[in-house]
Amino acid sequence: MSDVVVIAGHGGYVPLYRIDRADVAEQHGGRGSGESAVPGRDENHVTMASEAAETALARADLDGGALGAVVSASVTDPFAEHGVAAHVAYRLGATGDVRTGDFRATGRAATDALAFARDFVAARGDPALLVAADVMPVEQGHDDEAYSGAGAGALVLAPGDAVDGPDGTHPDGTHPDGTDPVGTVAGTGAETTGFVERHRLHGEAATSGDGKFEGEAGFGPAVEAAAGRALAAAGIEAPDRVVVAAHDARMASGAASEFPDATHDSTFDGVGYAGAATFALDLAHSLESAAAGETVLAAAYGPGGADAVAVEVAAPRTDPGPSVAELLDSKEYVPYATHVANRERFDYEGVTVA
Amino acid sequence: MSGPRYHRTRRQDQRLVGFECQGCGWVSFPDERRVCKRCGDAPADYEEVQLADRGEVMTFVVQHYLPDDIETPQPVAIVDVPQAGEDGPQTGNEGGEPARVYGLLTETDLEDLEVGREVEARFREVFDEGDRPINAIKFSIPRGEQ
Numbered sequence: 001m002s003d004v005v006v007i008a009g010h011g012g013y014v015p016l017y018r019i020d021r022a023d024v025a026e027q028h029g030g031r032g033s034g035e036s037a038v039p040g041r042d043e044n045h046v047t048m049a050s051e052a053a054e055t056a057l058a059r060a061d062l063d064g065g066a067l068g069a070v071v072s073a074s075v076t077d078p079f080a081e082h083g084v085a086a087h088v089a090y091r092l093g094a095t096g097d098v099r100t101g102d103f104r105a106t107g108r109a110a111t112d113a114l115a116f117a118r119d120f121v122a123a124r125g126d127p128a129l130l131v132a133a134d135v136m137p138v139e140q141g142h143d144d145e146a147y148s149g150a151g152a153g154a155l156v157l158a159p160g161d162a163v164d165g166p167d168g169t170h171p172d173g174t175h176p177d178g179t180d181p182v183g184t185v186a187g188t189g190a191e192t193t194g195f196v197e198r199h200r201l202h203g204e205a206a207t208s209g210d211g212k213f214e215g216e217a218g219f220g221p222a223v224e225a226a227a228g229r230a231l232a233a234a235g236i237e238a239p240d241r242v243v244v245a246a247h248d249a250r251m252a253s254g255a256a257s258e259f260p261d262a263t264h265d266s267t268f269d270g271v272g273y274a275g276a277a278t279f280a281l282d283l284a285h286s287l288e289s290a291a292a293g294e295t296v297l298a299a300a301y302g303p304g305g306a307d308a309v310a311v312e313v314a315a316p317r318t319d320p321g322p323s324v325a326e327l328l329d330s331k332e333y334v335p336y337a338t339h340v341a342n343r344e345r346f347d348y349e350g351v352t353v354a
Numbered sequence: 355m356s357g358p359r360y361h362r363t364r365r366q367d368q369r370l371v372g373f374e375c376q377g378c379g380w381v382s383f384p385d386e387r388r389v390c391k392r393c394g395d396a397p398a399d400y401e402e403v404q405l406a407d408r409g410e411v412m413t414f415v416v417q418h419y420l421p422d423d424i425e426t427p428q429p430v431a432i433v434d435v436p437q438a439g440e441d442g443p444q445t446g447n448e449g450g451e452p453a454r455v456y457g458l459l460t461e462t463d464l465e466d467l468e469v470g471r472e473v474e475a476r477f478r479e480v481f482d483e484g485d486r487p488i489n490a491i492k493f494s495i496p497r498g499e500q
Contacts, residue, residue, distance in 0.1 A: 016461050016497065041425055042460055042478040044487050050477045082486070091368050091477060091489075322497065330498045 003122040006160035006181035007311065008062065011055025012284040012324035013048050013133075013152040014271055015039045018331045019339035024146040027336055032146050035331075036272030038339045039135050039150040045077050046087045049131035052154035052280070053088055056129065058320045059182070060156040064092030067156075068126025069099040071117055073109035075275040075302075076134045077102070078203065088131050099128075103276070107245060107302025110153075110279035111190075114309060117157045118185055127158040134275030135343055139205035147249070148205075148343070149272025153280025157185070180314035182287055183296070186236065189229025191222045192305040198247060199303060206247065215251050222306035223255045223299050231297060234310035239297035241265055243286050245279035246301040255299065262297070265289055270328040276300075283311075285324035290316045360488055367490035370405040370435065370475055372453040381437070383453040405453055407475045409435035409493070412454070414467060429459040429467055433493055435475075460492045466500050 014037050021032030039048070049072060057064060070092070072084035085100040101116060103109040110132040117128040136148035160181055197214035200206035208214070223244065231239065242262045244252040249268045256264035265286035267278070274281060279300040286296050290313040299308040322330070334342075365371040366384035373382045378393035381403065390398035414431035434452040459467070460478055473493040480490045 040461060040478070042480070042492070044479050044489070046487070047477050047479060047489055087489070090364070093369065326498060 004160055005118045005121045005157050005185045007155055007183045007185065007287065008127065008158040008181050009056040009058070009060025009156035009317070010182055010284040010287045011052045011059065011154045012281045012327060013051035013055070014267070014281070014324065014327040015043060015048070015150050016330065016332055017334045017338070017342070018270070019146075019336065020333055021146040023336050024339070028141045028145075034269040035333075036147055036339075037150045037270070037274065038334055039342050041342050043135075043150075045074055045084050045133040045135065046091070048150070048152035049084055049088045049133035049154065050091045052133070052152040052284070053092060053129055053131050055320065055322065056154035056156045056284075057092065059317045060127070060158065062127060062156060064089070064094040066127055067092070067094040067098060067129050068124055069101075069117060069120045069128035070094050071101045071103065071113040071128065071130050073103045073113040073130070073132040073276040073280070074134050075104060075107060075109060075200075076136060077104065084131065084133065088129075092129070094129070106304050107247060107276055107279070108300050108304060108307050109276040109302070110245070111300040111307030111309065114155065115188060115190070115307065117155075118188065121157045121159050125159045127156055130155045130157065130280065132277040132280035134277040136273060136275055137203050137205060138340060138343055140340060142205040143208070144205055144247075144273075147268075147272045149274040149278070150343070151267070151271050151274040151277045151281050153277055153282070153284045155280060155283070160184070182315060182317055183311040183313040185309060186295075186312045187230045187233030187310040189226045189231075189233060189308045190305065191225035191229070191307075193218065193222050194304060195222070196303040208247075211248065215248070215254075219246060219248075219251050219255070219301050219306070223301055223308070224258070226306040226308040227255075227297055227299050230299075230308035230310040234295070234312070236295050236297070236310050236312075238262065239310065240294035241286050241290055241296045243279070243282040243296065243298035244301070245282060245299065247273050249273070251301070259297070263289075267324065267328065276302075281324065287311070287313065287316055288318050288323045288325065292316065357483075360483070368477065370407070370491055372403050372405050372437070373400040374403045374437075374450055375399070376401055379451045381451050381453040383435075383455050403450060404438040405435045405455075406438045408472055408496075409433040409452065409455065409475075411467070411469055411471045411473055413469060414459070416464060427464060429462060429464065431457060431459055431473070431493065433457055433473060458492045459494055461494045461497070463495070463500050466495050471495060
């Protein structure tokens with residue numbers, strides 16, 4: 001069995017609704033540009049993750065029953081006991097002897113889940129699904145309010161041999177239809193620091209602390225070290241595309257600018273920060289945008305450090321859809337009150353929520 | 355409301371599984387009946403079939419007066435959902451009869467809703483059981499086609 005792991009499918013999900021950040025600014029003063037995604041009233045972590053997972057599985061041409069593991073990542077799943085992964089797994093038909101796991105508590109959760117899935121595929125030889133879904137809470141008037149997003153992303157990892165390049169062949173045909181996989185997970189890197197400045201209680205807005213200090217002492221060195229390790233492991237000097245998932249868009253852009261020739265793929269202007277989901281959503285968006293033969297460096301930062309993964313793209317797919325770009329274009333704006341109300345739990349039919 | 359109620363029908367609610375009478379081809383959804391509603395076979399021989407992720411609106415009503423916690427207007431429709439084809443993500447009995455499915459619609463502009471309109475299955479929260487969300491299939495006009 002090869003220890004090379006490929007991305008067989010990828011998918012993103014962005015809710016239909018958006019709040020114009022200028023409408024948030026109008027409530028509390030200041031200025032706002034761009035927009036953030038607002039979940040529908042009947043959407044939750046499991047439903048959004050399922051949407052992204054269905055796209056990823058369809059592109060991998062796999063049934064859920066072929067999966068050996070389903071792992072989830074979220075920083076806003078409201079349940080202490082319930083989970084996301086097992087519920088998504090059932091929806092997809094991945095039941096029985098299927099490993100599940102829910103990663104939480106840091107923006108690194110998605111990369112933690114990815115690392116687990118990669119190791120699982122390498123060790124067991126069965127495909128694994130990673131889903132990440134978040135609905136960021138809002139506190140009216142908080143600095144983060146306008147940028148609190150929602151969304152989901154998914155990746156299907158599968159065993160395979162090294163991809164020889166855009167013109168090369170793929171001897172094992174790891175994609176079931178005989179074509180090349182989307183890409184190869186060529187290298188991963190981590191930098192665990194234990195450093196925490198930003199933190200957040202369940203259901204509340206984050207306490208950012210000293211952002212400048214976090215950037216200089218936390219985010220900057222952690223992402224640099226993790227990215228360097230991932231690139232070194234992959235043998236890539238400079239990536240063609242960069243994804244940086246972080247709560248602060250300026251920090252993310254700053255890290256991406258360390259690779260001046262690379263394209264920075266980000267959904268921040270249309271989605272906002274969607275917690276752990278941002279990594280998987282932005283990576284799916286990047287893989288949809290990439291050309292065969294390009295390389296993607298994707299990093300995620302959160303309390304505790306940073307992780308990075310380097311992907312060699314072989315056969316990017318946008319079908320079956322929808323692509324993240326299509327989801328970003330398909331939208332309806334909602335008023336400020338809906339943006340606030342839809343992020344909170346609600347009662348149906350008079351049933352009291354304890 | 356209790357867990358067993360949702361456990362019994364979760365294949366139908368979450369995966370759009372129907373039950374085809376082997377005597378006459380009628381597809382029961384969501385119930386696994388003992389007696390075929392059309393040919394009367396008792397006990398009927400049912401086979402599980404996977405339904406497609408798109409169907410056709412046969413009729414619909416729009417509810418305007420509902421408890422405060424439910425968004426209105428709320429369209430509900432009868433949707434004929436064909437069995438999944440061999441080329442679909444899950445194999446099924448292509449060519450068999452469609453299932454007649456009663457479903458809520460979500461994210462659908464009333465001006466775009468009409469009999470004969472194609473709708474797609476969406477996995478959504480239908481209500482809470484206490485704190486626990488109960489997720490099941492709803493329908494909507496395909497995103498981007500509204």
